[in-house]
Amino acid sequence: MGRVMTQGTITETDLIMMERCIELSKAARTYGEFPFAAIVCDEQGIVSEAINRVARDTDVTRHAELIALSEAQRVLHRPDLTGCTLYSSVEPCPMCSFPIRETRISRVVFAIRSPLMGGFSKFKVLQDMEMSNVMPEFFGDPPNIIGGVLVQKAENVWRNCNPIIWAVIRYRGCFGGDPDPNLCLHWQGPNRSHRFNWHQIAQRMIATASRLRGQPTEPRRLENQTTSPAADREFRPEPD
Numbered sequence: 271m272g273r274v275m276t277q278g279t280i281t282e283t284d285l286i287m288m289e290r291c292i293e294l295s296k297a298a299r300t301y302g303e304f305p306f307a308a309i310v311c312d313e314q315g316i317v318s319e320a321i322n323r324v325a326r327d328t329d330v331t332r333h334a335e336l337i338a339l340s341e342a343q344r345v346l347h348r349p350d351l352t353g354c355t356l357y358s359s360v361e362p363c364p365m366c367s368f369p370i371r372e373t374r375i376s377r378v379v380f381a382i383r384s385p386l387m388g389g390f391s392k393f394k395v396l397q398d399m400e401m402s403n404v405m406p407e408f409f410g411d412p413p414n415i416i417g418g419v420l421v422q423k424a425e426n427v428w429r430n431c432n433p434i435i436w437a438v439i440r441y442r443g444c445f446g447g448d449p450d451p452n453l454c455l456h457w458q459g460p461n462r463s464h465r466f467n468w469h470q471i472a473q474r475m476i477a478t479a480s481r482l483r484g485q486p487t488e489p490r491r492l493e494n495q496t497t498s499p500a501a502d503r504e505f506r507p508e509p510d
């Protein structure tokens with residue numbers, strides 16, 4: 271697992287879907303929205319696609335990624351989006367990154383980096399291992415990340431949308447700023463094959479709690495409690 275700059279891991283499908291995503295972001299201006307767009311795909315093709323609805327709904331939470339994830343769950347009739355890829359014209363923010371982890375999306379592919387607000391570049395939600403180690407019943411393992419795909423095309427949409435706003439965004443370092451726009455960011459998730467199950471989690475909790483307390487694994491009576499609340503807060507199940 272690691273972060274490397276590479277050019278060789280983007281598929282033909284990634285390029286086609288990102289082209290479409292950027293076209294969608296261009297269309298967002300027609301509706302008075304900033305050029306954000308997202309697409310969810312599985313192995314059969316597009317499951318859902320969306321642009322922001324922030325302006326139209328007067329609702330700051332209506333990001334394209336969240337709308338696309340919700341729609342994908344509805345279309346597939348399941349909350350788990352394992353095996354799916356999320357394409358986004360801009361790196362997902364932290365608000366969108368938590369549901370990405372909860373839906374267990376396998377890959378996230380975006381065009382423009384978000385060094386100030388990104389759920390990968392800044393706030394580390396997309397790559398955090400502790401969430402899925404401690405709460406595997408809620409959070410999937412970090413997805414594979416590819417950033418900077420067709421970034422110049424995506425940035426052109428923003429520039430053409432409003433050159434002054436784009437200049438301010440760039441001046442402030444909010445979006446963009448890839449070290450080399452011809453190379454993509456590739457971050458490989460852990461790709462662990464395990465899926466959580468309650469029996470496995472219970473076994474881990476019993477074993478770890480017993481080790482922390484230096485006691486055998488048999489259930490204890492409450493009056494034999496010897497540890498402090500602080501010791502309980504420090505509990506962490508072991509990863510595989």
Ligand SMILES: [Zn+2]
Nearest residue numbers: 333363365366
């Ligand atoms: Zn967002």
